[in-house]
Amino acid sequence: MSVTSKIQSVVIIALEQLYNHRFGVKDFQINQTKPEFEGDYTVVLFSLLKPLRQSPDVLGNTLGSYLTKQYPALFSSYNVIKGFLNLDISGSFWIGILNDHYQENTFGKKENNGKTIVVEYSSPNTNKPLHLGHLRNNFLGWSVAEILKAEGYNVVKTCIANDRGIHICKSMVAWEKYAGGATPGSTGMKGDHFVGDYYVRFGAEYKKEIQELIDNGMSEAEAEKEAPIMKAAQQMLVDWEAGKPEVIALWKKMNSWVYGGFDTTYKRIGSDFDKMYYESDTYLLGKKLVEEGLKKEVFFKKADNSVWVDLTADGLDEKIVQRKDGTAVYITQDIGLAVEKYEAYHYDQSIYVVGDEQNYHFKVLQLICNKLGLPSSEGIYHLSYGMVELPSGRMKTREGTVVDADDIIDEMIKVAAQKTEELGKVKDFTAEELEKLYNTIGLGALKFFILRVDPKKRMIFNPEESIDFHGFTASFVQFSHARAKAILRNEAPNHQYSLQLNETLLALEKELIILLEKYPAVIHQAAQEHNPSVIVNYCYELAKTFNSFVTEHRVLKAETENKKQLRLRLCRMTANVIASGMQLAGIEVPERM
Numbered sequence: 001m002s003v004t005s006k007i008q009s010v011v012i013i014a015l016e017q018l019y020n021h022r023f024g025v026k027d028f029q030i031n032q033t034k035p036e037f038e039g040d041y042t043v044v045l046f047s048l049l050k051p052l053r054q055s056p057d058v059l060g061n062t063l064g065s066y067l068t069k070q071y072p073a074l075f076s077s078y079n080v081i082k083g084f085l086n087l088d089i090s091g092s093f094w095i096g097i098l099n100d101h102y103q104e105n106t107f108g109k110k111e112n113n114g115k116t117i118v119v120e121y122s123s124p125n126t127n128k129p130l131h132l133g134h135l136r137n138n139f140l141g142w143s144v145a146e147i148l149k150a151e152g153y154n155v156v157k158t159c160i161a162n163d164r165g166i167h168i169c170k171s172m173v174a175w176e177k178y179a180g181g182a183t184p185g186s187t188g189m190k191g192d193h194f195v196g197d198y199y200v201r202f203g204a205e206y207k208k209e210i211q212e213l214i215d216n217g218m219s220e221a222e223a224e225k226e227a228p229i230m231k232a233a234q235q236m237l238v239d240w241e242a243g244k245p246e247v248i249a250l251w252k253k254m255n256s257w258v259y260g261g262f263d264t265t266y267k268r269i270g271s272d273f274d275k276m277y278y279e280s281d282t283y284l285l286g287k288k289l290v291e292e293g294l295k296k297e298v299f300f301k302k303a304d305n306s307v308w309v310d311l312t313a314d315g316l317d318e319k320i321v322q323r324k325d326g327t328a329v330y331i332t333q334d335i336g337l338a339v340e341k342y343e344a345y346h347y348d349q350s351i352y353v354v355g356d357e358q359n360y361h362f363k364v365l366q367l368i369c370n371k372l373g374l375p376s377s378e379g380i381y382h383l384s385y386g387m388v389e390l391p392s393g394r395m396k397t398r399e400g401t402v403v404d405a406d407d408i409i410d411e412m413i414k415v416a417a418q419k420t421e422e423l424g425k426v427k428d429f430t431a432e433e434l435e436k437l438y439n440t441i442g443l444g445a446l447k448f449f450i451l452r453v454d455p456k457k458r459m460i461f462n463p464e465e466s467i468d469f470h471g472f473t474a475s476f477v478q479f480s481h482a483r484a485k486a487i488l489r490n491e492a493p494n495h496q497y498s499l500q501l502n503e504t505l506l507a508l509e510k511e512l513i514i515l516l517e518k519y520p521a522v523i524h525q526a527a528q529e530h531n532p533s534v535i536v537n538y539c540y541e542l543a544k545t546f547n548s549f550v551t552e553h554r555v556l557k558a559e560t561e562n563k564k565q566l567r568l569r570l571c572r573m574t575a576n577v578i579a580s581g582m583q584l585a586g587i588e589v590p591e592r593m
Helices: 003-019 046-052 056-070 091-101 134-148 165-176 191-215 220-226 228-241 245-269 279-295 332-343 356-371 375-379 405-423 432-450 473-491 505-518 519-529 533-552 561-583
Strands: 029-032 042-043 075-081 082-090 116-120 154-161 274-278 298-299 308-309 316-321 349-355 379-387
Touching: 003 029, 003 042, 003 046, 003 056, 029 356, 029 405, 046 056, 056 075, 056 082, 056 091, 082 191, 082 245, 091 561, 116 134, 116 274, 116 332, 134 154, 134 349, 134 379, 134 432, 134 519, 134 561, 154 279, 154 332, 165 228, 165 245, 191 220, 191 228, 191 245, 220 228, 228 245, 245 405, 274 279, 274 356, 279 298, 279 308, 279 332, 279 561, 308 356, 316 332, 316 356, 332 349, 332 356, 349 356, 349 375, 356 375, 356 379, 375 379, 432 473, 432 533, 473 533, 473 561, 505 533, 505 561, 519 533, 519 561, 533 561
Parallel strands: 116 154, 116 349, 154 274, 349 379
Antiparallel strands: 029 042, 042 082, 075 082, 298 308, 308 316
16 A cells, blocks of 8 residues: 555544544545655645534644554654645654565566456558657557556557558559569568558659649649559559459568568567457458448448448548448458457457547547447547657658658667767677667667657657756666666675664655655556656656765765665665666666666
């Protein structure tokens, strides 16, 4: 039980004993006391005044006196200021927290609660490599999954490969027309980059054809429809859904190139999945559900044979679920996928980690699933996040302005090497140790910079800003962990030593213990909000407080043996919690830097 929960429970007991009135935890607030006031935690009294018919001063003093007398092991003193009861937590209580948990690598993590959550992330298209936007998606999805595991959920990590559709056909048509039989092997290119180049080539050729048609007197809208290369892509999609053998063979070949490239990138960034889904499979179930929806009159056909759903009564509009030529759209496969996931896992929640430009899409998906009477609809949750932009602006794949994930990772490792070497503290590292260290620092900086921002916010990524050994970065947190480990390498805590519980805690010692004790509550908040920035920001605050502590106070040459053992345990618990918190963000922490 957290300190806040303990205070809540004893305040509820005290109020019942003193006033014969039963309150719940939601009836009053408990906050950490503001720095300008004396105390550790504050009971906000205002919501209690009216039901108890008490003045702030009388209630505060009566309650404070009762708590300090009845619970001396928890409270050492109190003061009342204008409706706020400020409580000092006893030093022995904090030392007890430290004694109980300083050796635990599992501190903050809960036992299994029997509930299942499916987290879908990455969801790449097989016509281009992963880019910077995919990195935010992967880091966010993977971290949310790990945080939910720490909170006690059974978590299934899934990925849907968007491996069919008009966008895939565009890269296929361009390869047929312009590759001359070239392959990733013959060009020495990574498969996903190779295929992505042909998607960009399609866009360039399409623009040319549109302009030629416009120059010959056609309107722009008509030219976009009549451009030969676009017609070829549309026909290829029809042929693919019809199972034309040569189209299927080309599709399989090009997709295999892309998957090989994806696997390399996923291994580099530490993304993994328990289950891979493929749109080429799920869209068939989606089409079957569209047929059932027509029979149930959930959907309707228009004159051109396209199938739609009318959501105007729900405050939205009409949405197409199948094209006039019978081919599926995105929403078709998503309906099928929702059913597949539910049948496989009977989840309590199904989280889709998808950018905020798809907010409308997921409202539609949940409404359609609900109208079809699918049990999967209740648990659908869209974890919407803002786009990542570069200082130069938004990226666009079809215009070739996207920064590939592999290029960003290479750049981060390069910057990590440069900045580390400038400090000149790694001269005794082997070449192998340096390579690992640069990868750890570079990838850690990338993940931390992206995850420290609330998912709902858009962000601008700048590699140079993300590595700073003294700033709000992974490098600073990693350095703090290495600093704690360096102290512990010189002397580990004596587990047999019994700390004196009446030891007076100095301000920074107490501040550090208070922060460490909060870790389970931080995990809980991050899980409730599906927000890794809560963990990442906490790790930074912990690292900052720890650095102040070891700068201000000697550990190995402490004034007394009791102080030394107390501080060694603080170092051990801090190192464990930083490692645990950073692991939930997918960030490694080195033993030395």
